Structures are given as C-alpha cells and as structure tokens.
Amino acid sequence: MTDETTTTTNGAPPPLEPLIYDLxxxxxxxxxxxDPDVPEATLPDSLLRDRLDLPEVSEIxxxxxxxxxxxxxxxxxxxxxxxxxxxMKYNPKLxxxxxxxxxxxxxxxxxDPSTNQGALALMHELQNWLAAISGMAGVSLQPAxxxxxxxxxxxxxxxxxxxxxxxGRNVIIVPDSAHGTNPATTAMAGLKVVEVPSDANGDVxxxxxxxxxxxxxxxxxxxxPNTLGVFExxxxxxxxxxxxxxxxxxxxxxxxxxxxxxxxxGDLGFDVMHYNLHKTFSTPHGGGGPGSGPVAVxxxxxxxxxxxxxxxxxxxxxxxxxxxxxxxxxxxxxxxxAFYGNFGMLVRAFAYIAIHGAAGLKDVxxxxxxxxxxxxxxxxxxxxxxxxRICGHEFVCQGHFGADEKAGESGTESHEIHALDIAKRxxxxxxxxxxxxxxxxxxxALLIEPTxxxxxxxxxxxxxxxxxxxxxxxxxxxxxxxxPLTTPVGxxxxxxxxxxxxxxxxxxxxxxxxxxxxxxxxxPVVEPPAADLPTPDDSSLPAKQAEPDEGPEPKS
Amino acid sequence: MGDWKTPENAKxxxxxxxxxxxxxxxxxxxxxxxxxxLSDLVFVDMPETGTMLEKGDTFATxxxxxAASDVYTPAGGEIVAVNEALEDNPELIxxxxxxxxxxxxxxxxxxxxxxxxxxxxxYAKFCDERDA
Numbered sequence: 001m002t003d004e005t006t007t008t009t010n011g012a013p014p015p016l017e018p019l020i021y022d023l024x025x026x027x028x029x030x031x032x033x034x035d036p037d038v039p040e041a042t043l044p045d046s047l048l049r050d051r052l053d054l055p056e057v058s059e060i061x062x063x064x065x066x067x068x069x070x071x072x073x074x075x076x077x078x079x080x081x082x083x084x085x086x087x088m089k090y091n092p093k094l095x096x097x098x099x100x101x102x103x104x105x106x107x108x109x110x111x112d113p114s115t116n117q118g119a120l121a122l123m124h125e126l127q128n129w130l131a132a133i134s135g136m137a138g139v140s141l142q143p144a145x146x147x148x149x150x151x152x153x154x155x156x157x158x159x160x161x162x163x164x165x166x167x168g169r170n171v172i173i174v175p176d177s178a179h180g181t182n183p184a185t186t187a188m189a190g191l192k193v194v195e196v197p198s199d200a201n202g203d204v205x206x207x208x209x210x211x212x213x214x215x216x217x218x219x220x221x222x223x224x225p226n227t228l229g230v231f232e233x234x235x236x237x238x239x240x241x242x243x244x245x246x247x248x249x250x251x252x253x254x255x256x257x258x259x260x261x262x263x264x265x266g267d268l269g270f271d272v273m274h275y276n277l278h279k280t281f282s283t284p285h286g287g288g289g290p291g292s293g294p295v296a297v298x299x300x301x302x303x304x305x306x307x308x309x310x311x312x313x314x315x316x317x318x319x320x321x322x323x324x325x326x327x328x329x330x331x332x333x334x335x336x337x338a339f340y341g342n343f344g345m346l347v348r349a350f351a352y353i354a355i356h357g358a359a360g361l362k363d364v365x366x367x368x369x370x371x372x373x374x375x376x377x378x379x380x381x382x383x384x385x386x387x388x389r390i391c392g393h394e395f396v397c398q399g400h401f402g403a404d405e406k407a408g409e410s411g412t413e414s415h416e417i418h419a420l421d422i423a424k425r426x427x428x429x430x431x432x433x434x435x436x437x438x439x440x441x442x443x444x445a446l447l448i449e450p451t452x453x454x455x456x457x458x459x460x461x462x463x464x465x466x467x468x469x470x471x472x473x474x475x476x477x478x479x480x481x482x483x484p485l486t487t488p489v490g491x492x493x494x495x496x497x498x499x500x501x502x503x504x505x506x507x508x509x510x511x512x513x514x515x516x517x518x519x520x521x522x523x524p525v526v527e528p529p530a531a532d533l534p535t536p537d538d539s540s541l542p543a544k545q546a547e548p549d550e551g552p553e554p555k556s
Numbered sequence: 557m558g559d560w561k562t563p564e565n566a567k568x569x570x571x572x573x574x575x576x577x578x579x580x581x582x583x584x585x586x587x588x589x590x591x592x593x594l595s596d597l598v599f600v601d602m603p604e605t606g607t608m609l610e611k612g613d614t615f616a617t618x619x620x621x622x623a624a625s626d627v628y629t630p631a632g633g634e635i636v637a638v639n640e641a642l643e644d645n646p647e648l649i650x651x652x653x654x655x656x657x658x659x660x661x662x663x664x665x666x667x668x669x670x671x672x673x674x675x676x677x678x679y680a681k682f683c684d685e686r687d688a
Contacts, residue, residue: 437622438623495598
C-alpha cells in the first residue's frame, strides 16, 4: 500500500490497522491439526502446488486483528443510528437465543419434512402473521432481501398480465421520490420505467399520473409512507387510477415501521408488497446478517407466488398435529433462492412478532412515529424542512448553511456547509450519520429515522448535537469541513474511492506469480433425494471434492 | 445564489441538459447547475455511436459520489460521436461542463425538437427558482 492511499484529505495519517498479510511470519500457525485417523492418500501431482497465498499467523494475531478492526466500526449496540430509510432498530438478544436453539440452528434443508415440522410450523405461522399484518391473502418467505422481494413482485405482476393474454403491459410507473431499487427492479425484470413527479407537498402529482396511464401500464411501485417520510395522502386516488387503467399496485414495504397496526396495504388496495424483516422486524443488517424480503400478495397474485411455500398438507385431528409440507403455488414464478429463504432471519422475525403481539407492534409504530416527529419539531427553525408537515417514522431536513458566503472570485476559503459536512461532524459527537443526499429530489437532504428504539434522552442528545453543529457551521466552518476528527479514519477521499476500484487484501498481490492450476474433471454434485438421505458413513456419498483454487485475484 | 454559467448560444431543458447546435449536428451535455448539484463526478456510462435517439430518451448515466442520474436527450437523432475523454476523466464535466465536458454529438433528426427548449435566460431563472 502506498502512502497516497493512506492519506486522508485533512492530511492526518490515520492509525490504520495493518493488513492481515502484513502480520504474516513464515512458519507461524494458528492451529495444530490432529494426526489423521484415516489412511493417507496421495493427491494427483496436477493438484499440488508449493505456494499457498495465505497469511501465516497465530490465533491471537487473528483475534486481535479482527477485534481491532471491529472497534473502528459503529453498530446499533454502540449508539444512536438514525440512518433514514434503513430502520436501524435494536436487534433484541432474545432473537439470537431463539435462532440458536438446536431445533432451528441444526436443521438441514434436505431433511425429510417429517423430521423438521417445528421449523416448517414456524414458517407457516410467520406467513400467516405477515399476511395478517399486511391485509394480504398469502405470503412467500423465499426472497433473500428487499430488492429480491421487489423483483419477485414485478415478475408476478408481469406473469399475471401474461396469463391474462395481455403481453403489451410492460411499463411500471415509479415516483421521483422512489428508492433506487424500484427502477432497477423494473429494468431487471425487462420492463420499462416511467417516472412521475411529486408535487410541492411531497405527494405524487395526480394529474401527471393520469397523463401516463394507459393500456401499456403493468403497474406502479410506490413506497408508503414515501421516502420523504410523509404519508401519501392521495394513495386511494392513486390506486384507483392505476387499477382503472388495468395496472396492479406494488407497495415497497421499506417503511412498514410507520404502518404496523395502523393501516394495512391490502385494505388500501395494494396487490403485492415486500417486507424487509431486517428493518421492520428487527433482524440484523448493515453487515450484521443477511436480509430477508418476504412478499405478500392479494388474491389475484396468489397463484404466482415464488415457491416453495409452506402449506398444511394434512389437517391432522384432535390427537394428531397438522402436517406441514413444502408446495409450489399453481402458476409460481419459480424459485428465487436455494431452499427456503434466509431461515435464521425468519426465526428472529417470528420471535420479534411473538413477543410484541398485535398491540405491541402497533405500539412500535406509534413510538417510531412519535420519536421522528419529536426530533423534527426540535430541529425545525434551525434546519430547513422542505416538507413541513407531520411525518411518519422519518423526516427529511436540509443540511446547508452559509450559501450566501460562498467563495467569490477572490478565491477565499468557502464558508459553505453541506449535508456531508454535518453528517461527518455527527460522528465526532458519537452518532452514526443520517442518510444523506437521499431522497434525490431534496437538495442537501438529511433523512433522519430514530426508530422506536430510542428513549427521549437519546433523541434529545442527538438534537443537541445537531443544534451544536448548526452553531459551529456559523462560527467555524473549517471544523466541519475537516470532520470527523475523532474517528480512527478521518475524512476519506470519496471521489478517489469511487474512481479507483482497487480492493485488495494482499499488499504485494501484483508480485505474486499466478498459479497455474490445470483443469480437473470434477464429478457432478449428486443431490440426494430428500426422502432417502444417506448417512455420513454411507459409501454412496460422493467423495469430498477438491475445488480448484485459482488464488486471490486483484479486483479492479 | 445563481452564479452558474449558462452560455447564450445553447438551449436547455428542465432536466438540466444543454444542446448546442452546429449546422446539422449538435453537442449535448449536462449544465453547470447539474454538475454543481451532483458534485464530483466519478463515472459516465456512455452510449455507442450509431445509436438512434428520440427526444427525451435516456442516453447516458452520470454518477457522482452522491447519486447516479440519467441524462435525457433534448433532441432526437443519431449519435455520431461520444466524448471518449470522459471515460478516464469524468471530472471534465465538473471543470468545463459546456466545453470539454460535452457528452455526445448527434446528427439532428428533426429540427422541430428544438422548439420548446429553454433559452439561457429562462433556464438561469429556472435554476434560481429551485435554489431559492
């Protein structure tokens, strides 16, 4: 690594942790392997090589290295995390206990369903609960994250129109305040995007919407409350308009934390939506775990759900519990993922819903909305609020000061403060920055979402920091331009980071001669039939395969 | 406010593109206001020459450290040249949006497409309104 890449824009050499390869010492090992208890076999020469590009480190080297790295990080367990639109709520530790129960943690997806009825019962119950919370007819837990949920939703809408003999419907309407994933999903599904603008109050412009409606419309994707944090007051008229021209309505469920127990998308007339279990239902995210994006649909799309879904295959009786099994919906758009969704996340979300119950979930939403409105009201007057009305679980304000003192042609230092400067300075006060420069339609946007997690005291502490920063903006612009000053790494050069896509975990990667690995005939993977699972000592098991390792490659 | 350049000889759109007609061809790019709002550009997804565009079509995506935005053509026609310098130096759009930062050159398909585009004065006013 060169000096250039370790210098921050404020000039201070950051106390960076060395790369794990820098800690390597020839011959050092982290573990002593036991003598083999099976006969040794000789590998073919073609699979042998004399140099493995792995760091040679002891266990304590590894533990300290990664612990130190983890301390450069920031997490919800550490402090306030108002990352708007991401719903960074606390992940209760009880969820983790539940997910680690052996009956959930040690099931294998290829087990015969008769041997994991508990896991299937949990999934079935979760499907029912998510259907009840959304007011929808059915749910598939397949999608691995929100974006995949969106993808499933749009594929279902397309499949519905095709099944109706209506192949000309290939346009999805997306408001200009939408999450970037909405147009991306549409493009990925092979459909066309038409954008409609928002009006001055942050609602969809109904006249413009009516202009673009017609017989090519497959549907519309919309987030409720929208990404400006406000409830779409025209939602019934929007849904009526889209249904009126033959389209279906997709709700991006990213902001369900403002709706649980208050309003149900199915009751509003939506045909399909996705949840983000990792937002609304407290499963870890942001590096803490995989996402989970179940889709919920109304009656029209029920046959098209991605599968398999969990169904009751035998009702049982007074003495016999029902038997659960995995089934494919009649006209399913198919699988989206190996096996049955991110199961560990399903257990955590189940635990969260079970603990709260219906009344508790409503309470969650009310506290999330109250917290957001409290902070909004306290910051109003200091930070401009382009949409000045009661918000949902988040709100957008503008982080822009000193525009009038912009450096003129004299070349003096600018006193202008931008949203990015405020976001960075918040780190010095011990807070995670809010989402910034999103939604795109608000210049210098700071999107703030406290969630129900925070107490009045922590909301107040955040407000005080924001007010102090606004004061600093007027008195000491340089302080903000150079922030953060107290973090392990200072202001990073985002332009270079975005332009020089060199991600490399090995410093001398360019010096390593490439290893010539000859191709080998790898026997095909044998998928054992689910009902007839071989035991570990079964000689029919395919031998463990050696995977050709081409060594790390520099990414560019 | 409002110290963005808006050269008189170009026409503008409310999506912050400019078009400069030179005979039967025209150069197209994004405005000074647009580059200022986007801040440092890091990537431009360029079209290929020979592509046929209709007025309003997306022909490129500009990506900054803040956001990625589609660029729409103010007029239809065939792309006869793309600014290959932007591939390695997208910041040319920041430093010289109306000069070295041009994005494509088209052979004008229909001169009527230019009707209804904004004059420099009207566009400058539009920028000021949004900045207010």
